[in-house]
Amino acid sequence: MSMNRREFLQTLAIAAASGFALDSRSALASGNAGSFYDLPPFGNVSLLHITDCHAQLLPIYFREPNVNIGLGQSLNKVPHLVGENLLKTFKIRPRTPEAYAFTCLDFENAAHTYGKVGGFAHLSTLIKQIRASRPGALLLDGGDTWQGSATALWTRGQDMVDAGKLLGVDVMTGHWEFTHGAERVKQVVDNDFKGKVDFVAQNIKTNDFGDPVFQPYVIKQINNIPVAIIGQAFPYTPIANPRYMTADWSFGIQDDNMQLVVNEARAKGAVVVIVLSHNGMDVDLKMASRVSGIDAIMGGHTHDGIPAPIIVKNADGQTLVTNAGSNGKFLGVLDFNVRSGKVVDFKYKLLPVFANLIEPDAEMANLIKAVRAPYEAKLAEKLAVTEGSLYRRGNFNGTFDQLILDALIEVKGADAAFSPGFRWGTSLLPGEAITLEHVMDQTAITYPQTTLTEMTGATIKSIMEDVCDNLFNADPYKQQGGDMVRVGGISYTCDLRQGIGKRINNMMLNGKALDPNKKYKVAGWAPVSEGVTGEPIWDVVSGYLRDKKVITPRKLNLPKLIGVDGNAGIS
Amino acid sequence: MNQERRTFLKSAGAVGAIAVAIAAGLLKPGEAFAAAWNSLAFTAKTATDALTNSGYSGASESNDILIKVPEIAENGAVVPVEATSNIPGTTSMAIFVDKNPNPLIADFTFLNGAEPFISTRVKMAMTSIVRISVKAGGKAYTASREVKVTIGGCGG
Numbered sequence: 001m002s003m004n005r006r007e008f009l010q011t012l013a014i015a016a017a018s019g020f021a022l023d024s025r026s027a028l029a030s031g032n033a034g035s036f037y038d039l040p041p042f043g044n045v046s047l048l049h050i051t052d053c054h055a056q057l058l059p060i061y062f063r064e065p066n067v068n069i070g071l072g073q074s075l076n077k078v079p080h081l082v083g084e085n086l087l088k089t090f091k092i093r094p095r096t097p098e099a100y101a102f103t104c105l106d107f108e109n110a111a112h113t114y115g116k117v118g119g120f121a122h123l124s125t126l127i128k129q130i131r132a133s134r135p136g137a138l139l140l141d142g143g144d145t146w147q148g149s150a151t152a153l154w155t156r157g158q159d160m161v162d163a164g165k166l167l168g169v170d171v172m173t174g175h176w177e178f179t180h181g182a183e184r185v186k187q188v189v190d191n192d193f194k195g196k197v198d199f200v201a202q203n204i205k206t207n208d209f210g211d212p213v214f215q216p217y218v219i220k221q222i223n224n225i226p227v228a229i230i231g232q233a234f235p236y237t238p239i240a241n242p243r244y245m246t247a248d249w250s251f252g253i254q255d256d257n258m259q260l261v262v263n264e265a266r267a268k269g270a271v272v273v274i275v276l277s278h279n280g281m282d283v284d285l286k287m288a289s290r291v292s293g294i295d296a297i298m299g300g301h302t303h304d305g306i307p308a309p310i311i312v313k314n315a316d317g318q319t320l321v322t323n324a325g326s327n328g329k330f331l332g333v334l335d336f337n338v339r340s341g342k343v344v345d346f347k348y349k350l351l352p353v354f355a356n357l358i359e360p361d362a363e364m365a366n367l368i369k370a371v372r373a374p375y376e377a378k379l380a381e382k383l384a385v386t387e388g389s390l391y392r393r394g395n396f397n398g399t400f401d402q403l404i405l406d407a408l409i410e411v412k413g414a415d416a417a418f419s420p421g422f423r424w425g426t427s428l429l430p431g432e433a434i435t436l437e438h439v440m441d442q443t444a445i446t447y448p449q450t451t452l453t454e455m456t457g458a459t460i461k462s463i464m465e466d467v468c469d470n471l472f473n474a475d476p477y478k479q480q481g482g483d484m485v486r487v488g489g490i491s492y493t494c495d496l497r498q499g500i501g502k503r504i505n506n507m508m509l510n511g512k513a514l515d516p517n518k519k520y521k522v523a524g525w526a527p528v529s530e531g532v533t534g535e536p537i538w539d540v541v542s543g544y545l546r547d548k549k550v551i552t553p554r555k556l557n558l559p560k561l562i563g564v565d566g567n568a569g570i571s
Numbered sequence: 572m573n574q575e576r577r578t579f580l581k582s583a584g585a586v587g588a589i590a591v592a593i594a595a596g597l598l599k600p601g602e603a604f605a606a607a608w609n610s611l612a613f614t615a616k617t618a619t620d621a622l623t624n625s626g627y628s629g630a631s632e633s634n635d636i637l638i639k640v641p642e643i644a645e646n647g648a649v650v651p652v653e654a655t656s657n658i659p660g661t662t663s664m665a666i667f668v669d670k671n672p673n674p675l676i677a678d679f680t681f682l683n684g685a686e687p688f689i690s691t692r693v694k695m696a697m698t699s700i701v702r703i704s705v706k707a708g709g710k711a712y713t714a715s716r717e718v719k720v721t722i723g724g725c726g727g
Contacts, residue, residue, distance in 0.1 A: 236643060236645075238645040238646070239643055239644075239645055239721060239723040240723060240724065241724075243645065243646060243723075250645060250651075251645065252641045252642070252645070253642060256639070420724060463722060466721055466722050467722075467724075469721075470721060473719075475642070477642040478642050478643060478719050480643070480721075500698075526724065527724075528723050528724040
């Protein structure tokens with residue numbers, strides 16, 4: 001049974017008893033956005049940063065992870081801190097709006113109290129307000145903007161292209177954008193963006209002759225100070241996503257070329273050099289230690305909302321590394337004080353976007369309304385009601401992934417199921433109706449086919465080992481930035497003291513050890529090879545939900561982790 | 572690269588490119604293809620045998636061999652490998668992929684002081700050490716990098 005009104009009120013009462021205010025507006029601030037978002041101007045070069053909004057035009061809930069494990073050099077270091085560990089490190093008080101924004105702590109109660117986050121109309125108002133006090137400030141979009149919602153999928157990203165332009169994005173780089181295909185990206189960059197938005201990427205070259213596909217960087221004047229913005233697209237796009245979608249392009253980290261581009265920009269007079277990155281934060285931190293001459297790497301991809309920059313020393317000084325979260329939850333504001341041709345000081349603030357605190361911008365609200373209008377009724381279909389909260393983010397299965405896995409196993413008649421470890425996907429609170437829009441928020445990709453494949457136990461293990469290494473390889477440059485593949489039906493242990501081939505052990509299916517030589521039916525979705533056919537994942541999940549009507553709290557199939565005692569990435 | 576050059580090279584094709592290389596004195600016809608073929612080295616099944624049979628065993632590690640390879644291969648069928656030897660008097664450079672069924676990929680001879688730079692693509696079935704070995708002044712040198720080969724998917 002779902003939570004009824006009485007239970008809901010009881011939950012609120014518990015929230016009140018534990019120190020939460022009930023009215024989100026008064027809980028958030030003293031009645032208006034003015035005080036919360038009062039950010040005094042500083043210096044003379046300001047950069048505003050959004051990243052990984054995943055096409056969320058409207059305010060949403062987004063639960064931050066309770067498992068984000070760091071190992072080796074990343075052990076107990078940013079961004080591998082969750083819950084109380086993150087609060088302590090950044091001196092954020094618990095049970096505050098900031099604690100709700102940056103951690104998963106007491107998520108359900110805090111979400112009831114402080115409300116939804118993000119939304120482009122709200123973001124737009126906030127950006128206008130911040131820009132008003134910072135003339136000449138640039139707005140940077142780190143990518144993963146054109147994917148993550150039904151409307152972005154069905155308009156081939158056009159809704160987000162238009163919204164980004166209206167938001168006033170100046171410079172952009174990308175990742176999921178490329179899953180609309182190379183031609184589509186080129187079409188937008190050469191037409192919609194022409195003369196308005198600079199799409200930059202130093203690390204995308206043609207496969208044949210190694211020619212740049214996009215301009216590697218752009219130099220813009222802020223208060224008459226030349227500022228270079230260098231693009232770093234997601235280095236592993238052709239590996240993590242279907243290669244055939246960008247068949248003629250090569251990506252990669254290419255930090256030697258990054259150094260050349262930094263030097264070239266400096267030689268052309270850039271006084272401030274910024275890298276707009278979709279590396280993922282661990283890769284950003286390593287890159288900052290190897291390449292010199294960058295003032296700040298403003299990054300995304302791994303969806304880490306990090307309240308303060310990390311200062312990395314390198315051969316020629318230091319580089320700030322910032323990461324600005326996901327799903328429109330945050331706006332990063334980096335202010336530099338530049339004197340005599342040099343950065344002398346900085347201030348940084350990662351502002352959470354609380355929808356209840358900000359008046360939506362009318363023009364943006366109208367655009368959103370217009371782009372949604374043709375699809376609104378279809379997306380509003382209530383497929384089922386969830387009794388527990390549903391979320392995805394975390395190194396291992398989230399509850400929404402578990403729901404997808406349960407649906408795949410049942411609908412496909414499979415022994416086991418795999419679901420990709422994506423980091424996008426919004427959250428639902430207990431008692432909420434699951435609409436088609438929510439399902440699309442978890443599944444809206446251009447390669448949505450579901451599959452049922454016979455695999456030996458040995459193959460299943462090798463796939464899990466491979467993905468696990470992409471997450472936990474000791475070298476950040478050999479990580480891909482997704483989370484562990486979500487596994488349904490098979491329990492396992494994961495020994496994080498080991499290397500590839502030795503982490504995944506004790507695999508059991510229905511109480512029996514998995515036989516390496518026996519074949520099992522494994523359901524999955526999001527195939528990266530070309531020409532795969534199969535019912536789209538959203539149809540499989542929607543059908544399952546319509547059938548069940550009420551979704552009981554999911555039992556998570558989590559591996560037993562070994563070698564993570566005291567790890568600050570587990571809450 | 573300008574469009575004309577791209578179109579020209581595309582239509583000229585691989586044979587054309589080799590012809591250009593021979594004309595430029597980078598490759599010696601006949602000698603490069605037939606006489607220098609070292610069957611024992613190219614059919615060796617282990618890295619140790621391949622190194623021994625090609626005369627690169629006992630090489631000392633060198634920082635003067637610069638290797639450019641991806642950290643993770645985008646396509647295991649065509650992994651770009653680029654290498655430069657800054658060791659004076661370099662006369663040959665070879666590429667080994669330790670875990671390949673036949674680890675020796677190519678052995679290049681540089682005549683008359685040709686610049687010791689190679690750029691090619693290799694096929695890799697699994698994560699492996701990619702080794703560049705150099706002969707200079709009668710001695711052998713080596714440097715290596717790991718290239719990861721993964722099934723992909725599941726990212727971001």
